[in-house]
Every structure is written in C-alpha cells, then in structure tokens.
Amino acid sequence: xxxxxxxxxxxxxxxxxxxxxxxxxxxxxxxxxxxxxxxxxxxxxxxxxxxxxxxxxxxxxxxxxxxxxxxxxxxxxxxxxxxxxxxxxxxxxxxxxxxxxxxxxxxxxxxxxxxxxxxxxxxxxxxxxxxxxxxxxxxxxxxxxxxxxxxxxxxxxxxxxxxxxxxxxxxxxxxxxxxxxxxxxxxxxxxxxxxxxxxxxxxxxxxxxxxxxxxxxxxxxx
Amino acid sequence: xxxxxxxxxxxxxxxxxxxxxxxxxxxxxxxxxxxxxxxxxxxxxxxxxxxxxxxxxxxxxxxxxxxxxxxxxxxxxxxxxxxxxxxxxxxxxxxxxxxxxxxxxxxxxxxxxxxxxxxxxxxxxxxxxxxxxxxxxxxxxxxxxxxxxxxxxxxxxxxxxxxxxxxxxxxxxxxxxxxxxxxxxxxxxxxxxxxxxxxx
Numbered sequence: 001x002x003x004x005x006x007x008x009x010x011x012x013x014x015x016x017x018x019x020x021x022x023x024x025x026x027x028x029x030x031x032x033x034x035x036x037x038x039x040x041x042x043x044x045x046x047x048x049x050x051x052x053x054x055x056x057x058x059x060x061x062x063x064x065x066x067x068x069x070x071x072x073x074x075x076x077x078x079x080x081x082x083x084x085x086x087x088x089x090x091x092x093x094x095x096x097x098x099x100x101x102x103x104x105x106x107x108x109x110x111x112x113x114x115x116x117x118x119x120x121x122x123x124x125x126x127x128x129x130x131x132x133x134x135x136x137x138x139x140x141x142x143x144x145x146x147x148x149x150x151x152x153x154x155x156x157x158x159x160x161x162x163x164x165x166x167x168x169x170x171x172x173x174x175x176x177x178x179x180x181x182x183x184x185x186x187x188x189x190x191x192x193x194x195x196x197x198x199x200x201x202x203x204x205x206x207x208x209x210x211x212x213x214x215x216x217x218x219x220x221x222x
Numbered sequence: 223x224x225x226x227x228x229x230x231x232x233x234x235x236x237x238x239x240x241x242x243x244x245x246x247x248x249x250x251x252x253x254x255x256x257x258x259x260x261x262x263x264x265x266x267x268x269x270x271x272x273x274x275x276x277x278x279x280x281x282x283x284x285x286x287x288x289x290x291x292x293x294x295x296x297x298x299x300x301x302x303x304x305x306x307x308x309x310x311x312x313x314x315x316x317x318x319x320x321x322x323x324x325x326x327x328x329x330x331x332x333x334x335x336x337x338x339x340x341x342x343x344x345x346x347x348x349x350x351x352x353x354x355x356x357x358x359x360x361x362x363x364x365x366x367x368x369x370x371x372x373x374x375x376x377x378x379x380x381x382x383x384x385x386x387x388x389x390x391x392x393x394x395x396x397x398x399x400x401x402x403x404x405x406x407x408x409x410x411x412x413x414x415x416x417x418x419x420x421x422x
Contacts, residue, residue, distance in 0.1 A: 079304040221274065
C-alpha cells in the first residue's frame with residue numbers, strides 16, 4: 001500500500017511541477033473551448049445545442065495530449081525497469097499511475113467546466129450535467145488511454161500512434177457522455193439511461209485497462 | 223545463497239547474442255562480467271533481472287526468500303539512473319525506498335554516506351553525472367536486496383567515489399550479498415570473472 005501511495009504521490013508531484021504537463025491539458029481545453037464560439041458565431045441557441053459536445057471533445061483531446069507521457073517518461077529514464085522488477089504487481093502499479101494521471105490532469109478539466117460552460121451559453125443545470133458526465137467519463141478515457149500509452153512505450157515518437165490507437169476506443173465513452181448531457185438539457189431521453197451506460201463503461205475500463213497495460217508493458221520489454 | 227544460470231540462450235532483435243552460457247555466484251562473491259562491446263553483458267544482467275526473457279536455459283536463486291521471485295530480490299543499476307529531474311534528491315530516494323519496500327534504511331544517512339548530504343533539496347536535474355551515479359548507489363543502500371546487478375557501476379565516478387563504492391560493495395558482501403557487475407574497468411575488489419565471447 002505504501003508503494004502505491006508513493007507512486008501516486010510522486011506522479012502527481014511531477015505533473016504539478018514545471019514541465020509536468022497537468023496544466024498544459026487545462027490550457028489546451030480552455031483554448032479549444034474559447035475558440036469554438038469564434039468559429040461558430042454568435043448564435044446562442046446553436047452554442048447551447050453544441051455546448052456539451054464541444055466540452056466533451058475538448059476534454060477528450062486534452063486528456064490525450066498528456067497521456068502519451070504516462071509510461072514513456074518512466075521508460076526513458078529507466079524507472080519503468082525498476083517498477084516492473086518491484087514487489088508491487090505491475091497491474092496495480094499501472095492502475096496507480098493512471099489514477100495519479102486522472103487526479104492531476106483529469107480533475108482540473110472537470111473543475112474548469114463550469115467556467116467554460118458560460119462561454120457556450122450553458123445554464124447552471126446544463127453545466128452541472130456536463131461536469132457530472134465528465135466526472136464519471138474521464139476515468140474511462142484515462143484507463144483506456146493507458147493501454148495505448150503502454151503500447152506506445154517501445155516506439156519512438158509514439159504520440160501520434162497513441163491518438164490513432166486510443167481515439168477509436170474512446171468513441172463509446174464520447175457517445176454516451178454527450179448523450180447523457182444532452183438528455184439532461186433537452187430530453188426527451190431520461191438522463192439515467194445513457195448515464196448508467198457511461199458508468200458501466202468507466203467501471204469496465206477500470207478493470208480491463210490495468211491488466212491490458214501491464215500485459216503490453218511486459219511484452220514490450222527489451 | 224547461490225545464484226546460477228544454466229545453458230542460457232539470448233536472442234535480441236532476431237540475432238543471437240550468446241548461447242549456452244553458464245555462470246554461478248555464491249554469497250559474498252563478486253562476479254565480474256567482462257567482454258567487448260556488444261558481447262551481451264547488459265543483456266545478461268537484464269535477463270537475470272527478469273527484464274528480458276531467455277530463449278533457452280534458466281536462472282535460479284537458491285537459498286533466497288521462497289516467497290519472492292529473483293527480480294524481487296535484486297537491485298538493478300543500469301545505464302539509466304531512474305531519477306526524475308523535477309524531484310529533489312531526497313524525494314527521488316525516498317520514493318524508491320517507499321516503492322521498492324522490504325527492509326529499508328534511513329534516506330538522510332544514505333545520502334550523507336554517498337557524499338550528497340549537502341544537496342538533499344536540490345532538484346535532481348542539477349546533478350552532475352557522477353552525482354547521479356552516487357544517488358543511484360544510495361538506492362542500493364537504502365533498500366536491502368541480496369542480489370545486486372550492476373551495469374558499469376563505476377562509470378562517471380571520481381576516484382573518491384570509486385573507493386566509496388568499493389566500501390559499499392564490501393559491506394554488502396559481508397552481509398552475505400551477491401554482486402554481478404558488467405564492467406570494463408577493474409572494480410578494485412577481488413572478483414570472479416565471467417568472460418563473454420565476441421558478438422557473432
């Protein structure tokens with residue numbers, strides 16, 4: 001337990017310090033969302049309709065932006081070798097790293113959502129619906145993205161490959177995340193139905209992600 | 223305690239690095255792996271550390287902790303230091319102490335022992351190559367592991383650092399430890415030699 005806590009603490013510390021990348025994600029999210037009203041124009045009802053989709057896309061791309069360093073950084077400086085050799089099961093170590101990444105890079109996105117909702121003409125209830133779906137959905141993005149990050153470890157310049165590998169996996173999360181937000185804003189679907197599926201997707205990825213990532217790290221060792 | 227390998231074959235990138243390799247080391251012994259560049263010294267160490275899978279043969283540790291695998295009882299000191307530039311010297315070492323677990327010592331004492339006592343709060347990014355190596359050696363001291371796998375351990379160390387490292391190794395051997403070191407320069411300690419052939 002101390003080992004996992006130490007790993008989570010270390011990763012969060014690194015992410016929050018200079019060059020760590022946690023704030024880069026939020027800034028990117030902010031930029032994408034701020035640009036949208038300029039591109040779409042001052043059509044307020046249209047912005048309201050597109051708002052949840054824009055916020056979700058922004059969050060998806062922002063989390064992808066920082067994910068490629070999840071294992072690559074540890075691989076390059078040799079830490080990954082020691083983590084693999086350690087007494088902590090690699091699956092748990094992967095889960096701890098993903099959790100730390102979500103806490104450092106995912107949670108700030110959710111915190112920023114209410115502010116960005118204002119720019120997209122979303123009212124309080126709509127914004128909180130989007131924030132709630134992001135809270136439930138972003139762990140799924142991190143834990144499925146982790147599989148791609150683990151596959152990209154042994155490849156130089158794996159960042160682009162990561163996007164190609166991970167984006168198809170995140171389509172279901174995107175569909176149900178946006179559907180749940182839309183249901184809360186406009187109906188006619190009840191909010192609970194897509195939201196439950198989103199929760200299920202997150203839970204599945206919490207289980208599958210660490211095992212798949214650990215397997216691909218072990219396979220990719222050289 | 224006895225670490226031995228039998229008939230080990232190693233293939234990397236479709237190319238045979240070495241084959242039919244036997245080696246053996248007992249408690250209190252240093253096995254120096256010597257040979258020209260590309261003869262597979264690093265591959266052998268990584269193979270013992272469980273970071274490479276042998277194409278044939280096996281490595282076994284007798285007399286160790288039966289609950290743990292060989293890699294879990296080994297320290298690996300590679301070319302790369304496993305240090306995070308954003309963290310301070312103290313944070314780097316205390317992370318590895320907490321993560322590696324088992325029987326651990328005091329971070330401050332170990333840092334002082336390797337001559338980094340004055341730099342504990344300096345970010346690791348500012349360390350020189352020799353200081354980074356000293357910090358890695360502190361990792362070997364702070365967490366107790368019976369088997370040490372060292373890849374060019376004395377590279378970048380100054381004369382005082384090399385003498386210090388010999389002392390650290392002697393303490394480890396006196397405690398019944400095993401050292402396997404890939405090296406070009408003499409370690410300054412009596413060793414058993416394992417000569418690797420040239421690359422084929």
